[in-house]
Amino acid sequence: MKKELTISAIKDGTVIDHIPSDATFKVAKILDLAGVKGIISVATNLSSKTMGKKGIIKVSDKSLTKDEVDKIALIAPNATVNIIKDYDVKQKIKVEIPQIINRIIKCSNPNCITNNEEISTKFYVLRKEPLRVRCHYCER
């Protein structure tokens, strides 16, 4: 007999699925969850047919910004973002590392203008796996 309870379905909000189990809390950390009024569920070490173990994050009454989705791609490149409306999966987004990464990451060059002035970072993605980027400002 199946005795465990699975994590509940949500009515409206966002479900981030197929997170590598050990990246789950990192993904939770990049989301702006502090002000969310709805229920937030985080589960790790769930068994998955395709991934072995996976993590999942369900956030009621929140939609993600493009920035948040792009950040997820950098940590969990195979994650799926499901947008839930009235219990139905209205949209399923396969996260993707963008060609250009704005803000999210810092330049590794201490002399780069982005580390010394109020200028947000911008990188060109040279290769996605493993991730290689070039700074728009200092070209490192």
Ligand code: CTP
């Ligand atoms: N989900 C949820 N609440 C809902 C609907 C879906 O929490 N009202 C969750 C499901 O538990 C699942 C994810 O959202 O983790 C995606 O739902 P669905 O597309 O129905 O599941 P799968 O077909 O297994 O998705 P995939 O093909 O992406 O593996």
Ligand code: ZN
């Ligand atoms: Zn730079």
